[in-house]
Amino acid sequence: MAAAARTHRQTAAPQPSKxxxxxxxxxxxxxxxxxxxxxxxxxxxxxxxxAAMLGAAIFHTQLAERQLTIDELEREVQAERSRFDELRRxxxxxxxxxxxxxxxxxxxxVRGDASRFIEIDPTLLAIQIATAGATDDDVSRxxxxxxxxxxxxxxxxxxxxxx
Amino acid sequence: MVKDRVKSKAxxxxxxxxxxxxxxxxxxxxxxxxxxxxxxxxxAVRRRITAPPPELRALDQKSGVPRIRLIAALLAxxxxxxxxxGRVAMLKTSDAESFRSAGxxxxxxxxxxxxxxxxxxxxxxxxxxxxxxxxxxSINPKLLEDGAATVRVLDDLLGLSDEKVTQLLAxxxxxxxxxxxxxxxxxxxxxxxxxxxxxxxxxxxxxxxxELPGGETAQxxxxxxxxxxxxxxxxxxxxxxxxxxxxxxSTREIGPNGRTIPxxxxxxxxxxxxxxxxxxxDRSIQFTTEQVLLEQADAIGARGGLIVVMDTDTGEIYANAxxxxxxxxxxxxxxxxxxxxxxxxxxxxxxxxxxVAGALNEGAVTPDTAFEVPWREQYYDDLLSxxxxxxxxxxxxxxxxxxxxxxxxxxxxxxxxxxxHHDYMTAFGLGSKTALDFPGESAGIFKPADKxxxxxxxxxxxGQGLSSTPLQMAAAINTIANGGVYVAPxxxxxxxxxxxxxxxxxxxxxRRVVSEWAAEQxxxxxxxxxxxxxxxxxxxxxxxxxxxxGTAFKAADNGTYFDENGNRxxxxxxxxxxxxxxxxxxxLVAMDEPPAGTGNRFGGTAAAPVFAGLAPTLIHExxxxxxxxxxxxEG
Numbered sequence: 001m002a003a004a005a006r007t008h009r010q011t012a013a014p015q016p017s018k019x020x021x022x023x024x025x026x027x028x029x030x031x032x033x034x035x036x037x038x039x040x041x042x043x044x045x046x047x048x049x050x051a052a053m054l055g056a057a058i059f060h061t062q063l064a065e066r067q068l069t070i071d072e073l074e075r076e077v078q079a080e081r082s083r084f085d086e087l088r089r090x091x092x093x094x095x096x097x098x099x100x101x102x103x104x105x106x107x108x109x110v111r112g113d114a115s116r117f118i119e120i121d122p123t124l125l126a127i128q129i130a131t132a133g134a135t136d137d138d139v140s141r142x143x144x145x146x147x148x149x150x151x152x153x154x155x156x157x158x159x160x161x162x163x
Numbered sequence: 164m165v166k167d168r169v170k171s172k173a174x175x176x177x178x179x180x181x182x183x184x185x186x187x188x189x190x191x192x193x194x195x196x197x198x199x200x201x202x203x204x205x206x207a208v209r210r211r212i213t214a215p216p217p218e219l220r221a222l223d224q225k226s227g228v229p230r231i232r233l234i235a236a237l238l239a240x241x242x243x244x245x246x247x248x249g250r251v252a253m254l255k256t257s258d259a260e261s262f263r264s265a266g267x268x269x270x271x272x273x274x275x276x277x278x279x280x281x282x283x284x285x286x287x288x289x290x291x292x293x294x295x296x297x298x299x300x301s302i303n304p305k306l307l308e309d310g311a312a313t314v315r316v317l318d319d320l321l322g323l324s325d326e327k328v329t330q331l332l333a334x335x336x337x338x339x340x341x342x343x344x345x346x347x348x349x350x351x352x353x354x355x356x357x358x359x360x361x362x363x364x365x366x367x368x369x370x371x372x373x374e375l376p377g378g379e380t381a382q383x384x385x386x387x388x389x390x391x392x393x394x395x396x397x398x399x400x401x402x403x404x405x406x407x408x409x410x411x412x413s414t415r416e417i418g419p420n421g422r423t424i425p426x427x428x429x430x431x432x433x434x435x436x437x438x439x440x441x442x443x444x445d446r447s448i449q450f451t452t453e454q455v456l457l458e459q460a461d462a463i464g465a466r467g468g469l470i471v472v473m474d475t476d477t478g479e480i481y482a483n484a485x486x487x488x489x490x491x492x493x494x495x496x497x498x499x500x501x502x503x504x505x506x507x508x509x510x511x512x513x514x515x516x517x518x519v520a521g522a523l524n525e526g527a528v529t530p531d532t533a534f535e536v537p538w539r540e541q542y543y544d545d546l547l548s549x550x551x552x553x554x555x556x557x558x559x560x561x562x563x564x565x566x567x568x569x570x571x572x573x574x575x576x577x578x579x580x581x582x583x584h585h586d587y588m589t590a591f592g593l594g595s596k597t598a599l600d601f602p603g604e605s606a607g608i609f610k611p612a613d614k615x616x617x618x619x620x621x622x623x624x625x626g627q628g629l630s631s632t633p634l635q636m637a638a639a640i641n642t643i644a645n646g647g648v649y650v651a652p653x654x655x656x657x658x659x660x661x662x663x664x665x666x667x668x669x670x671x672x673x674r675r676v677v678s679e680w681a682a683e684q685x686x687x688x689x690x691x692x693x694x695x696x697x698x699x700x701x702x703x704x705x706x707x708x709x710x711x712x713g714t715a716f717k718a719a720d721n722g723t724y725f726d727e728n729g730n731r732x733x734x735x736x737x738x739x740x741x742x743x744x745x746x747x748x749x750x751l752v753a754m755d756e757p758p759a760g761t762g763n764r765f766g767g768t769a770a771a772p773v774f775a776g777l778a779p780t781l782i783h784e785x786x787x788x789x790x791x792x793x794x795x796x797e798g
Contacts, residue, residue: 071428071429074430082295082296082351085293085294085295085296086295086296086351088282088290088293089290089293089295089374089376092289092290092293092377093376095289096376096377096380096446097377097380097446097447097450097451098377098378098379098380098450101454111451111454112779114703114704114779115703115704115706115778115779115782115783116704116705117704117705117706117788117789147287147288148284148287148288148290149284149287149288149659150288152282152284152288152439153659153663153664154663156436156439156659156662156663157662157663157664
């Protein structure tokens with residue numbers, strides 16, 4: 001049966017000629033195996049770009065955090081500057097001649113209306129030095145006093161000109 | 164279309180199949196088929212890989228080639244991407260600024276930062292005028308959520324007046340303005356409290372408040388600023404540009420409801436603080452000077468008083484005080500205006516010092532040169548006289564100065580020549596402003612010699628017929644104290660820059676006016692004035708003092724020398740320096756309008772005691788010691 005069918009098929013479907021065979025066959029060709037390095041490079045590049053973007057994001061976050069810290073510090077500096085000014089004002093008020101005179105009046109003091117120049121007895125001077133170790137001029141040096149203007153200049157010099 | 168395609172695909176396949184029997188290249192399941200010959204097998208393979216028949220290929224071409232579709236899609240996507248990228252580029256470049264500013268305006272608010280105004284120090288670094296942090300409170304009625312309640316809260320914190328509260332409530336009701344001040348220059352702590360409320364439509368902006376820690380002390384010379392911190396008088400005005408600095412800007416983000424977003428404030432432009440002034444003023448001396456003036460004005464009932472205290476060598480002004488009685492309350496008060504530099508008066512006999520010094524310098528006279536001096540004499544159309552009647556007597560130049568003879572001084576002037584005398588008056592600084600260039604400073608009135616009329620030609624020799632400011636006259640007499648060298652007054656010693664560096668101001672300009680000998684001889688005569696003449700009340704025990712009194716008629720507001728009651732209006736003054744043998748400080752005291760008809764109207768009675776009262780403070784503060792062997796009048 002199968003042999004009959006094969007015979008029939010051989011008779012029913014004549015063998016195509018070589019030319020016809022060439023005409024109907026697709027023009028196929030064997031291509032060379034493509035290199036994979038562009039893909040590797042592209043992948044690497046993509047990875048680098050992604051890493052750079054991630055780094056940039058982290059960097060920006062760091063910057064933002066640092067900026068917040070700087071802002072906070074600037075606010076603190078500003079507050080301290082304001083406090084410095086207020087303290088200067090308070091000190092100036094305390095040291096103002098008007099306040100001192102008022103306090104002195106309350107204590108019953110009166111302003112001297114005359115000055116007398118007297119010769120100091122050398123013996124008294126010697127006793128003074130022996131007991132106190134210094135005369136009035138020397139004693140004044142013992143008192144620690146910061147010149148308000150020097151203090152102000154020091155602060156101003158480190159505050160970028162804006163107290 | 165799809166159906167057509169299916170049909171058209173099916174048709175040729177049917178055509179290829181023999182009728183009545185199905186042909187399949189796939190063997191039935193369970194069977195194994197193999198082509199009989201190699202040729203047949205090759206044919207079978209060939210059939211399987213044979214390209215579709217032309218009809219099918221046509222159909223495929225009609226529906227498009229996948230590669231072309233991909234390219235087309237890629238191009239389309241690329242074009243879209245290019246458009247997007249282009250737009251982004253535009254947004255980031257050419258349109259960036261406008262969009263950025265538009266966006267910024269929506270969610271940020273820019274505030275001007277007022278630079279820190281410079282401080283004014285005295286010569287020892289004590290603050291005379293400084294700015295302290297304050298706050299300006301304002302509301303935006305359009306953004307207030309509960310306006311009336313907000314105003315009540317602000318009233319509780321700020322203690323507003325009833326009028327102000329009413330005005331604010333009206334603004335809140337109207338809600339037609341976007342900015343209304345509630346209060347200015349309130350304490351910074353109160354400003355912080357209000358800011359902490361975080362109420363929509365309530366703004367708290369930092370600003371500065373100018374304060375004088377010493378109260379009235381030195382306000383005469385300091386002047387004042389307006390509420391915006393701009394100098395409008397005195398040194399605050401004169402050095403406003405220097406003190407102001409340059410402003411900055413800060414930006415803060417605001418929410419949709421107008422509230423400031425905490426922590427969003429950034430300084431877009433940093434302000435630069437103004438420079439500071441270090442004055443020559445000594446706060447202690449200034450205070451005492453004002454106090455003695457106030458006391459004397461009250462004691463004698465004068466309208467006011469003026470004092471200038473200056474360093475003899477450098478011209479630096481230690482004190483510059485002005486006191487005037489308030490026209491409404493009648494209380495003597497330290498003035499805002501610096502009448503020491505702004506007002507001019509006829510100096511009176513103080514000017515005789517200039518006449519004598521000039522004549523000595525010209526060699527026209529010596530201290531012992533004698534003149535026959537009547538108590539009065541006719542000059543031009545006027546009968547001029549001394550202050551008191553005396554017989555015609557022979558007076559030396561020293562006597563003339565000590566007894567302050569007007570007629571004698573005229574004779575000295577005539578001896579030297581009135582034009583020469585005029586030149587000396589000019590050289591001593593009369594008729595021109597000092598180097599201070601204080602705002603509103605007067606040059607006084609001193610006519611050119613050829614413009615003097617009638618007896619003015621001679622009365623100028625004893626200080627009538629011209630006017631000068633107390634500052635000018637103090638500087639003129641200081642020339643004698645300084646060995647004949649004029650030194651211009653100076654009020655600012657140094658400036659402190661934004662970086663804290665100090666810049667010393669240049670020294671005062673100087674010029675020699677008379678010889679050292681002439682100045683010395685004049686000073687000796689002035690010592691006699693204090694010890695034996697009209698200024699004995701200026702004497703200080705143990706300290707040689709040189710000085711000269713002046714009692715001048717003052718032009719009243721009505722243009723005459725008499726007030727509305729017909730009384731003379733006086734200007735009593737005293738100028739002195741000490742120690743006379745080594746002068747360190749020169750002081751001018753002037754009492755404005757001492758009471759006429761009393762013994763307190765003279766320079767020797769009204770002004771000289773003030774000098775003596777001030778001397779102890781000067782001696783103490785300046786550390787003045789008399790030279791060895793030097794004594795005061797008691798010697």
